[in-house]
Amino acid sequence: MKIIINSADKISEIAATMIADHAKAHPGCAMAFAAGRTTKRVYQALAAMNVKELAGCKAFTVCEFEGLEEGDKRSCAYRLNDELYSKVGITNIFTPTADDADKFDAEIESCGGLELAVLGIGTNGHIGFNEPATPYDSYTRSVLLTDKTKQMNAKLFGGAENVPDKAVTMGLKTICEAKNVILVAFGSEKAEIIHQLVYGKTTTYVPAAMLQMHMNMTLLLDEEAAEKIK
Ligand code: GLP
DSSP states (O other): OEEEEEOHHHHHHHHHHHHHHHHHHSTTOEEEEOOSHHHHHHHHHHHTTOOGGGGGSEEEESEEESSOOTTOTTSHHHHHIIIIIHHHTOOEEEOOOTTTHHHHHHHHHHTTSEEEEEEOOOTTSOBTTBOTTOOTTOOSEEEEOOHHHHHHTHHHHTSGGGSOSEEEEOOHHHHHTSSEEEEEEOSGGGHHHHHHHHHSOOOTTSGGGGGGGOTTEEEEEETTTTTTTO
């Protein structure tokens, strides 16, 4: 695992440059994008770079809340379109739904597999919405959200009680089959889980720790998120 530590602004630029480089080196490739406050900063930096090759890429949304209307501003699909896809001209967009979850991995496969997956991390170690105790061999499917994840998303929904109970997410296997993975984390609230990701046992209770075994994994951290691994 490669680890890069710098300021949040610089890390956002580095992550954006990595995404741009993959788009340039592999025209039309498939990439997976996670929504979140952290990755939003990366997408802002990426949109500002005006990388024309991005428009031809195929974008797979890592996860989505269930039960929201199409166009709901809280949905991952809406936010990713607003923050990234519409800004860089990506029109080939795939978002998993509960109904087609079992076909999502085949769709990725038919696009040549994921060249790159861009991830954030939950304070409980989730990636996408793969919560603790997710099996390593999981593919895209419908899942129940934990209370901790609902708390993390409470602001977006005006209270944890309003966060949907279920979501659809790429599985750990889906993510780990990406040729390259970058995971971005900012802030001291992520420091403990980043320590577990880097040094912890690869147990299903820390889903992100599975990335220790990925051959092309880059962890991008600001100083605060890195404070327990320095
Ligand atoms: C959310 C999403 C993830 C996201 C993570 C971190 O619940 N399911 O895709 O990467 O948690 O979010 P944030 O960057 O807002 O802390």
